[in-house]
Amino acid sequence: MRVHREPPLAYAELTAATGGDAGFALRGTAETGEVLARHGGAEHSVATWQGRLYGRPASDWEVAQLARLADLLGARLVGEDGERYGVRDGIVEQVNGDATYEFGKLEEILDAGPAQWSA
Numbered sequence: 001m002r003v004h005r006e007p008p009l010a011y012a013e014l015t016a017a018t019g020g021d022a023g024f025a026l027r028g029t030a031e032t033g034e035v036l037a038r039h040g041g042a043e044h045s046v047a048t049w050q051g052r053l054y055g056r057p058a059s060d061w062e063v064a065q066l067a068r069l070a071d072l073l074g075a076r077l078v079g080e081d082g083e084r085y086g087v088r089d090g091i092v093e094q095v096n097g098d099a100t101y102e103f104g105k106l107e108e109i110l111d112a113g114p115a116q117w118s119a
Helices: 011-018 060-072 106-112
Strands: 002-004 024-028 033-039 042-049 076-078 084-088 091-096 099-105
Touching (some): 002 060, 033 060, 060 076, 060 106, 091 106
Antiparallel strands (some): 033 042
8 A cells, every 4th residue: 555645745744744642653764764653552563664655554453544644644545456545434444436345433443453464
């Protein structure tokens, strides 16, 4: 998944969005870094920065965190096949054409934490 926005996202904007009370931390440099989200006293990697912001979620929690981050940046979260992910009315969802899949309530997903999807 990638966080997409026109105009392209600048590292300084990512730094500003991940600071403060948003629950994110940014580690690394303007060339390469990672975005971490906190849960249960630990930090978990949710995205990689390499001039663009990418994520490879392994749980609903990571999708929710990426969707929150994209919203903070005024951007869209886009999947490999062009599907979009976001939060609408407190629900994390995937939209692909006319089809919509709801992951669940944002707050419940965030509370549950980063339990990985089973294969």
